[in-house]
Amino acid sequence: MANVNIKIEGRSFKVDDSLTILQAARACGYNIPSLCSWKNGRCSLASCRVCLVALRGQNRLVPSCAYPVSEGLDILINDPMAIEARRTSVELLLSNHSMNCQSCSKNGQCELLEVSRIVGARPDVYVGAKTPTTYDNLAPGLIRDTSKCILCGRCVETCKAEQGLGILGFEKRGFDTIVSPSANRSFAEVPCIQCGQCVNVCPTGALMEQSEIDKLDQAFAEGKYVIVQTAPAVRAAIGEEFGEKIGTSCTGKMVAALHRLGFYRVFDTNFGADLTIMEEANEWIKRLSTKGTSPMITSCSPGWVNFIEYYYPNLIGHLSSCKSPHQMLGAIVKSYYAEKHNIDRSKICVVSIMPCIAKKYENKRPDNAVDGIADVDVVLTTRELAKLIRRAGITWKKLPNEEFDHDLIGEYTGAGVIFGVTGGVMEAAIRTAYHILTGEELEPVEFTAVRGLKGIKDAELEINHQKYKICVASGMKNAKILLDQIQAGESPYDFIEIMGCPGGCVNGGGQPFVKELFLPNEEDDILQTYIQKRAQVLYDKDKFKAVRRSHLNKDIITLYNDFLGEPGSPLAHKLLHTKYNSKREKYPNPHEEGFYNKKK
Numbered sequence: 001m002a003n004v005n006i007k008i009e010g011r012s013f014k015v016d017d018s019l020t021i022l023q024a025a026r027a028c029g030y031n032i033p034s035l036c037s038w039k040n041g042r043c044s045l046a047s048c049r050v051c052l053v054a055l056r057g058q059n060r061l062v063p064s065c066a067y068p069v070s071e072g073l074d075i076l077i078n079d080p081m082a083i084e085a086r087r088t089s090v091e092l093l094l095s096n097h098s099m100n101c102q103s104c105s106k107n108g109q110c111e112l113l114e115v116s117r118i119v120g121a122r123p124d125v126y127v128g129a130k131t132p133t134t135y136d137n138l139a140p141g142l143i144r145d146t147s148k149c150i151l152c153g154r155c156v157e158t159c160k161a162e163q164g165l166g167i168l169g170f171e172k173r174g175f176d177t178i179v180s181p182s183a184n185r186s187f188a189e190v191p192c193i194q195c196g197q198c199v200n201v202c203p204t205g206a207l208m209e210q211s212e213i214d215k216l217d218q219a220f221a222e223g224k225y226v227i228v229q230t231a232p233a234v235r236a237a238i239g240e241e242f243g244e245k246i247g248t249s250c251t252g253k254m255v256a257a258l259h260r261l262g263f264y265r266v267f268d269t270n271f272g273a274d275l276t277i278m279e280e281a282n283e284w285i286k287r288l289s290t291k292g293t294s295p296m297i298t299s300c301s302p303g304w305v306n307f308i309e310y311y312y313p314n315l316i317g318h319l320s321s322c323k324s325p326h327q328m329l330g331a332i333v334k335s336y337y338a339e340k341h342n343i344d345r346s347k348i349c350v351v352s353i354m355p356c357i358a359k360k361y362e363n364k365r366p367d368n369a370v371d372g373i374a375d376v377d378v379v380l381t382t383r384e385l386a387k388l389i390r391r392a393g394i395t396w397k398k399l400p401n402e403e404f405d406h407d408l409i410g411e412y413t414g415a416g417v418i419f420g421v422t423g424g425v426m427e428a429a430i431r432t433a434y435h436i437l438t439g440e441e442l443e444p445v446e447f448t449a450v451r452g453l454k455g456i457k458d459a460e461l462e463i464n465h466q467k468y469k470i471c472v473a474s475g476m477k478n479a480k481i482l483l484d485q486i487q488a489g490e491s492p493y494d495f496i497e498i499m500g501c502p503g504g505c506v507n508g509g510g511q512p513f514v515k516e517l518f519l520p521n522e523e524d525d526i527l528q529t530y531i532q533k534r535a536q537v538l539y540d541k542d543k544f545k546a547v548r549r550s551h552l553n554k555d556i557i558t559l560y561n562d563f564l565g566e567p568g569s570p571l572a573h574k575l576l577h578t579k580y581n582s583k584r585e586k587y588p589n590p591h592e593e594g595f596y597n598k599k600k
């Protein structure tokens with residue numbers, strides 16, 4: 001890397017020669033509008049032409065997100081030709097857009113509207129035929145509305161680059177071009193894992209989560225005991241919806257808002273995370289002692305579970321049979337809690353506020369129910385919670401800090417909190433597994449080798465003079481590497497944690513949008529930075545918690561003593577464990593040898 005001298009609007013700057021004009025301009029204090037660029041001002045497609053700038057002396061315009069800086073480049077942002085071209089680019093996008101902003105769920109956070117305002121675009125300059133559109137709401141988690149798609153390709157790139165999948169692509173040609181799964185099929189008809197990473201990067205309302213707010217309203221209207229729980233990652237990001245800085249912990253205000261929304265009880269999913277650790281650590285130790293399927297892989301990320309069911313069904317035996325924390329908490333509320341309070345379990349509605357879109361599928365899996373009653377009835381994302389708070393007229397800034405409810409259940413440890421970040425489940429599991437195997441406590445309690453945002457992290461752990469190899473991965477492109485090793489019989493690991501979303505739940509598909517246009521200039525890699533900031537909230541919570549090991553959670557100890565027996569007991573299995581099924585039959589793998597012959 002070297003520095004080059006450039007000029008922007010006649011002023012001289014020295015910038016890194018690896019930057020695009022857009023990146024360099026942002027570093028120098030100029031924010032050129034952009035739409036298709038993602039990942040801090042770099043774009044391989046350059047499809048929207050919203051970031052055009054002029055080059056002095058060359059009488060031409062170039063897309064700043066794809067054009068590299070070079071020695072002597074003289075860039076004009078405020079050039080009349082560039083101003084006009086940027087406005088025309090946006091007006092052309094608007095001419096093929098449904099523009100029903102009033103009812104659009106992206107309203108208030110739409111990057112197209114924001115860019116339109118900045119460039120002064122007029123909506124009705126170009127009027128004519130519009131591309132035929134598709135509205136797909138058949139999948140449990142996702143909605144695709146091509147009438148709002150600007151063909152920026154961010155979703156296409158994200159699904160391919162981050163998840164290694166390629167569910168979305170450009171279909172058809174010219175005026176008829178749309179972005180969709182192959183042959184414009186529904187998300188429900190393709191092996192999409194419902195992770196929602198594509199939703200997170202979509203600048204418009206073309207990709208959104210399925211809202212379940214109506215289901216919640218119905219539960220209140222029916223007079224049910226509506227009990228809510230919130231996942232750890234939600235508190236680390238909900239404040240962003242109300243103008244708080246990225247990385248602000250908002251537990252107290254979030255709980256206060258939930259109390260004001262009228263929930264019967266407000267529980268922390270961290271309790272469910274502690275319970276998951278009790279079951280999962282015991283399952284791992286049992287597998288070790290009985291020489292069961294190894295390495296065992298965690299199962300609390302439903303996007304990841306979808307992935308293995310679709311793409312590596314022969315490895316399903318490696319998955320822990322534990323339900324995810326919110327499912328466990330739901331199952332305990334509808335059994336232990338209901339029994340102790342003499343409440344008819346069919347009259348309870350469990351609502352999970354999650355950073356995740358795939359959870360909207362997970363709670364509908366038939367095996368995540370006990371005696372035909374689902375553990376969790378409604379799943380809302382962090383973004384949907386923000387909508388509920390706004391709809392109820394609650395002023396975020398004026399909310400006090402309140403505590404989660406503690407009623408038979410609810411106590412949680414630092415181990416439960418770190419579930420929301422990649423490596424957290426492994427770290428929490430190790431704290432408890434070490435205790436079970438040695439009778440002593442792991443010191444220091446932090447196992448930092450599995451922290452950080454690297455896609456794959458591995459480490460060695462010594463327990464009773466025996467060395468165990470552990471590994472943590474997030475994002476499906478990284479999961480593939482580990483699964484291919486297992487497939488080839490070359491995995492060196494004893495225990496693996498995998499999360500569907502890169503960075504873990506703090507970067508889940510249901511978290512507040514981080515808009516490209518408003519990314520701070522000073523950060524090198526904003527994606528890493530915002531995930532890191534949210535993750536730090538959870539690590540800080542763990543650090544300051546008096547009890548940091550799941551097996552020391554008093555409510556969990558009482559739950560086992562009074563109700564479940566011991567981890568892995570028949571009742572624990574009935575309530576807290578689940579089953580997985582191959583989805584390969586439904587979606588055969590075209591890369592498999594003989595696939596095309598079989599189809600004939």
Ligand code: SF4
Pocket residue numbers: 097098099100101102104105106107108110111112113148204205206
């Ligand atoms: S995506 Fe944006 S511009 Fe389009 S309808 Fe929704 S809010 Fe309006």
Ligand code: SF4
Pocket residue numbers: 142158159163165166167168191192193194195196197198199
């Ligand atoms: S939800 Fe995930 S797997 Fe499905 S299309 Fe979007 S990024 Fe790809």
Ligand code: SF4
Pocket residue numbers: 148149150151152153154155156179198201202203204206207
């Ligand atoms: S669906 Fe969204 S992210 Fe994908 S191409 Fe369309 S506007 Fe861009």
Ligand code: FES
Pocket residue numbers: 033034035036037043045046047048049050051052063064065066
């Ligand atoms: S062409 Fe540069 S942001 Fe779209």
